[in-house]
Amino acid sequence: AQTVTQSQPEMSVQEAETVTLSCTYDTSESDYYLFWYKQPPSRQMILVIRQEAYKQQNATENRFSVNFQKAAKSFSLKISDSQLGDAAMYFCAYRSSGGGADGLTFGKGTHLIIQP
């Protein structure tokens, strides 16, 4: 079974600074998908970014980018120019690339605090 580990329960960053959230995972599969979701206090789960394991290029979405290290099974999220609206829980998630209707395996989350 796959596992996802987020080793930072909480992170704090000054507004406008850059912060990196860590995620590692364990799998025996060679093809899979990785995601970062954001959960603000409204509790809505919002997709931040997605990475296919077969792609070497790191995914980026505006101020959000990932550092995907397949051999190390690491998938960190970098948030540049942090804004107050980035304050939230961030969850790393894994999904098999198999053809079945598998669900996501989530890490325990990192609570990101933005200091004004």
Next chain:
Amino acid sequence: DTAVSQTPKYLVTQMGNDKSIKCEQNLGHDTMYWYKQDSKKFLKIMFSYNNKELIINETVPNRFSPKSPDKAHLNLHINSLELGDSAVYFCASSHLRLKTQYFGPGTRLLVL
């Protein structure tokens, strides 16, 4: 133009009752899911369902059952509610092939 919707958003009930949470998606997706988020914010898959298969997480008590009247709906029915069922329940949907899942707003269930 809500993509994935759930009703109700809040549900307070007594132990032993039976309740349902409804989920609808208008994204044209073929696969739907239910997740449980516990008091420590940990999210865990409960069910995955498309028109060909139902995958049940083995840790889910059989008091929980998904019911899908059509591809756009996957409701969650819970029998004999227990205190430990108190949590936030999320519905999600995706294309089976495209994998990215989109979540509903969640239903906070409180069992007294």
